[in-house]
Amino acid sequence: MNDNLTHNSEMAHHYETNARISIPSYDALFGMVQSYFRAELNGEVGSVLVIGAGGGNELTAWGPTNPAWTFTGVDISEDMLKIAKFKTNQLGLSSRVNLIHGTIHDVPEVDAVFDVASCILVLHFIDKVQEKRELLKGIHSRLKPGAPFVLVTAYGDRDGSELKDRLHVWRSFWLDAGKSPTTVNEMVKTGIMKISFMPEEQIEELLQDSGFTHITKFFVTGLFGGWMCHAGSHSVDSE
Template sequence: MKDKFTYNTEMAQTYETNARISIPTYDALFGMVQSYFRTEISGEDASVLVIGAGGGKELSTWGPANPEWTFTGVDISEEMLKIAQHKTNQLGMSHRVNLIHGTINDLPIADEAFDAASCILVLHFIDNVQEKLELLRSIHAHMKPGAPFVLVSAYGDRDATELKDRLNVWRSFWLDAGKPPAVVNEMVNTGIMKISFLPEKQIEGLLRESGFTHITKFFVTGLFGGWMCHAGGTDGLDIECDV
């Protein structure tokens, strides 16, 4: 079966290499999410929504080990979707993967909501806080009540020493990988510090405001954190209260 898109081998290799430098626990992260989904999904069949599916890491990790799962992946980058499409074809999973070039608003209207959803390394590329909230609300609207959701994003208070210390750790990842100091400094100034950081409590607040409950931080590496939670019901009975 031919790829839906032309596959760029060099781009794919560069993306995965850089991801593993920036997040040394990159591969373990996706295994952790799979374990969480498996414990939370009732029955073997499951429909999984993947926001930011370009690159195909979710598909290549979760797909082969869970042959009864189906996936709907969304990404605004056509180039990244080429990588996901290639991996899908290589794994023989095309019959249970639907890749959509666009945003969550481009999802087809369906009668059934998703059994699980993920948004990994996407939220920090959205600058506007209201747009972040709208994305999380849209994800929640496409999920079954009680379904598990995982969010992974860069986080931190730009003015806090804590973020500066973690930034130094992130910088060391790249130096240890052989990048010259001048190049790493440029990556910090024109790259990583251009993304949208929010304090941990604000991210958790956005999740609650979007309708998610039982919010638990489960992952931290360098500049990035991960939260697992559930889609709350529509009757308001599942909404958490701060005390």
């Protein structure tokens, strides 16, 4: 294995290890989303839009066992896209995967009408509410009417006691993984508390404002929640 492949392999391993500590039900989450998409597609060929595809986990979780699905993965990080490319090459998925370095705006609306879409662990890295809304509206505009969409993000009222209790649980995941209390406290200070938390009611309002309907919360682990919904008609104002 050359140096570049070794680097990508190590990056992939590090990313996956940390994700599974931070979200103990990480693998189950991808299984749940796959089951939901399968039920909605009902065995049909499916084009899947993956926002934040750089880690490659959606592609590797859903690609091998769903040979009729094609994937368009988008990520702003070239390094993370290298992980996705490394994984898809390993599994022989390259012919069904198109990776785009950029944002939702780099996915052409005219030729990209998708059957399903996911945005997993991305929204909380966007600070401004208007930018979150633009992302969700951009996803909606690229989906067929009625297409299912899954959003997973950190959530909660930053000043509320409920989020503080869930943060205490999240700390325990890392302590059990062998991190020292000092290290975990630093992770909270320099990492977790830097991301953009929103109360779940506001997240659901954003989804609704962006044109999504039948919004249902289906997943919670630690600091993170997941919502499934459907794209409504494309008459929603895109401004």
